[in-house]
């Protein structure tokens with residue numbers, strides 16, 4: 001039957017074994033090896049302060065450099081890694097690498113920079129997580145205030161009381177916490193006052209169509225409301241996925257603190273990020 005339907009490799013499939021499961025199995029096998037072979041590498045995207053017009057830090061975003069398939073997006077493997085438990089190893093790797101990388105930049109003179117690391121639900125819920133963070137900071141010789149951890153709403157609401165207690169421990173260490181992809185999750189606003197966080201990242205889906213366009217005022221209204229609410233809660237705001245100058249200008253007008261997006265820079269390898277830091281400040285210093 002498979003022979004009638006498919007061509008090439010597909011004729012080997014039988015029953016429920018469809019292209020999707022095989023692709024998945026292949027990916028799973030590749031991913032396990034990728035971790036061992038060191039094919040994973042954090043990229044870094046600048047976070048830009050809209051008030052001071054300075055890069056104040058970077059977000060670490062994992063990339064998988066597959067020798068044949070090329071660069072694979074985390075959207076394609078982070079959920080899988082989470083499911084099969086590999087995220088523990090990957091998450092730990094990103095956390096340790098990011099702290100070490102930031103320490104290098106500090107040692108090179110960029111002492112004001114911070115690093116934001118994404119934390120997966122499974123990683124966060126592990127009993128050893130706080131210890132792991134402490135270990136990463138110690139190993140890098142990095143002061144905790146420079147490490148920001150990004151958690152999504154779904155991560156935090158899995159086990160609210162436990163999450164709050166872990167978040168308190170992390171903040172006692174001096175680490176800063178931020179809510180990632182705000183507005184896309186379960187977003188119960190009542191949780192906002194209970195979760196001890198420092199900042200909130202407005203999801204890029206609200207930013208994407210933001211423009212001066214008279215016909216699109218709903219995104220602007222939502223963004224403004226989020227910023228106002230954060231003001232009242234003393235949380236700082238970061239806009240994700242800022243792609244145009246117009247968006248940057250509007251966000252500044254609305255009082256948003258920070259922007260991240262292609263308009264400033266795409267995520268880049270550590271070496272390029274380093275060049276970016278150097279060039280960015282040279283350009284700024286020579287023009288102002």
Ligand code: C2E
Pocket residue numbers: 045060061062073074075078091094118119120150180181204240241242243260261262263267
């Ligand atoms: P995120 O943490 O919300 O990261 C923002 C995503 O938006 C990144 O995608 C970034 O490359 C992309 N982005 C930034 N600026 C722009 C822009 O101007 N326009 C557009 N269209 N996109 C922009 P990326 O790197 O593919 O990562 C996707 C998601 O994968 C992340 O979303 C995060 O949830 C997850 N992820 C990435 N690295 C890690 C990691 O080390 N650990 C865990 N647990 N998750 C990670």
Ligand code: MG
Pocket residue numbers: 059118150180
């Ligand atoms: Mg993030």
Ligand code: MG
Pocket residue numbers: 180181201203204240
């Ligand atoms: Mg996000």
Ligand code: MG
Pocket residue numbers: 181
């Ligand atoms: Mg996202």
